[in-house]
């Protein structure tokens with residue numbers, strides 16, 4: 001793991017200046033998050049644009065290159081870790097079994113919520129706002145009881161499985177701007193383990209299953225998701241339709257992964273995971289970038305700005321081929337660099353933890 005010396009006092013603890021910079025960054029991103037949430041409720045067209053068509057499209061690439069930035073400044077994390085920062089958390093520890101179950105529920109929630117974007121969330125600011133507020137509430141309640149990031153950020157958060165799949169070979173390790181000392185509350189800690197993958201935790205059945213579901217299923221699920229248009233009216237048939245293609249894609253890529261991981265040498269597991277991760281993020285941008293600029297398959301679904309009168313259609317093909325090549329290079333071809341998302345702070349009680 002690389003250690004960047006400048007931001008630290010000693011024992012990987014942030015210097016006061018670095019701490020101030022990270023706190024300012026957290027406060028700024030939190031305010032942006034609060035403004036988006038406000039807009040979702042009161043100016044839904046702006047809120048939907050900011051959330052689904054700007055913030056969310058940036059996230060996968062950020063997870064691939066430097067997910068530690070997001071782990072340090074995510075406004076939901078800033079909120080749910082506030083009780084811990086203020087000394088109000090009961091700081092309970094979760095067992096490996098409990099963590100595995102939380103991870104599994106997080107994966108299931110992800111696969112359940114994302115198709116609902118077509119049926120509800122993409123066009124409904126109020127529903128999206130309520131969804132985000134529910135996650136803030138759940139995370140904050142968990143933060144009141146459990147140690148640091150264990151229960152939400154590395155447990156139940158439905159975005160976390162995607163962070164773990166895409167963040168397997170990050171550019172560099174940032175300082176940890178939340179945990180002041182490491183309490184070993186998650187083993188393996190996704191933030192502090194170099195080249196973490198969703199298959200890194202295999203101690204319990206739930207951990208193994210959640211790893212398999214996200215690695216094997218996500219690429220096909222993403223492919224299928226982009227073959228469903230946003231729905232303007234809510235009907236039962238529309239709701240079923242929102243799940244059909246994503247689940248079909250999920251099933252195909254899951255079976256493919258299961259077969260390949262069984263026939264390939266176990267030494268190739270990491271490479272196979274990297275190929276599936278690169279496929280997932282490449283599929284995402286293959287469809288998402290054209291849609292952002294008016295070249296999508298379904299009218300103005302996911303439109304950020306219509307550039308059809310400015311750019312030729314082939315420019316989208318060129319950009320998406322470039323992003324695909326980049327992700328395969330970054331995740332599959334590039335050497336594993338043994339870097340974690342953030343640098344583990346000094347252990348709170350090294351002797352006790354070792355014992």
Ligand code: SF4
Nearest residue numbers: 179182183185186189
């Ligand atoms: S760095 Fe340590 S205290 Fe922080 S989340 Fe990871 S294991 Fe828990």
